[in-house]
Amino acid sequence: MKTLLFFDVDGTLFDNEQQKVSIKTLHAIQKLTQDERYLVGLATGRSIDQLDAISEIKDAFDLKILINGAVAYYKNEFIYGKPMEKQDCEAVLKYANRIHVGIGFIGKNGHAISLLDDVVRLSLKDYQMSIPPIDPLYYLNEDIYQIWVFSNDKTTIQSFKDKFSNLKLFPWHKDGADLVHKDVSKGEAIKHIKATMGIDKVIAFGDGENDVEMIEVADIGVAMGNSRSVALKHKATFVTGHVGEEGLYNAIIKLNLL
Known part of the structure; x- marks a missing residue:
């Protein structure tokens, strides 16, 4: 074996x-x-x-x-x-837009970001990843398995964890976190x-x-x-x-x- x-x-x-x-x-x-x-x-x-x-x-x-x-x-x-539920994807997007934080939707074969600012750009560079398409509605036509949250502020990351307790949050080494299905x-x-x-x-x-x-x-x-x-x-x-x-x-x- x-x-x-x-x-x-x-x-x-x-x-x-x-x-x-x-x-x-x-x-x-x-x-x-x-x-x-x-x-x-x-x-x-x-x-x-x-x-x-x-x-x-x-x-x-x-x-x-x-x-x-x-x-x-x-x-x-x-x-x-x-995959994550569509309503969860929508709720995370609405909250991120309200507090002006960029997020990314990760599908099985592709991904997209909601906006491109300096925080998003730096995070992608740190992880040697190219800049994906900007498409805040990407989740509507694709199964989403993970949401990136781009922020270098620990309070902001904690706010996502508190607000979306039905999801699981994994902090990055720096500049963000992952949100996934609770299971x-x-x-x-x-x-x-x-x-x-x-x-x-x-x-x-x-x-x-x-x-x-x-x-x-x-x-x-x-x-x-x-x-x-x-x-x-x-x-x-x-x-x-x-x-x-x-x-x-x-x-x-x-x-x-x-």
Whole structure:
């Protein structure tokens, strides 16, 4: 039986400060994806068309849990999804417009933003993402799996969490947050995959609040040293080093995966 390995992207595979994946991490992932003992996957808040930050290795992963667990693919085939309700999308848009905050609607195969200002532009640049089309009504004709909230103000982000308690909010490293269906998480997606694919062991690596459920369902959960999540570090089997100091590579070696 194969072991399932899941890797978060931002702050785990990808060093957002240095804007790169380290050479050691690149080589380790390449070796792991070629090892018959493992099925190797991504588990990220990014969507399918937002993986250019890890362009060197993005196609090496057979499994991709994306949009914080709202969708999943196996060998590029869609295998799981939980979209948001249209009325929730409309309500978030109305509130964002009222307080002059940009948002983004993320579909299975595309995305759009409600407006383009300096905050939106900087956030997209920080995550190495191109500027999408401006279409505040994108949600009307597409299933939406995630809403981006662009703001560098923690009070504003908290206001979205308080107002939309029927949704789940995951803060970014900076400049925003994700809103998803209340039942969505990386952990729920992993449980679905484990059940359908007959996997009996999962090892997961992450650094954010959106990785807590993933770490909880994993047999071995590794938190990155750069994580700011107290809950994640508490739930993890162990905490490795900072992403910028080969924390992921060192964890892979510590677990004797290579």
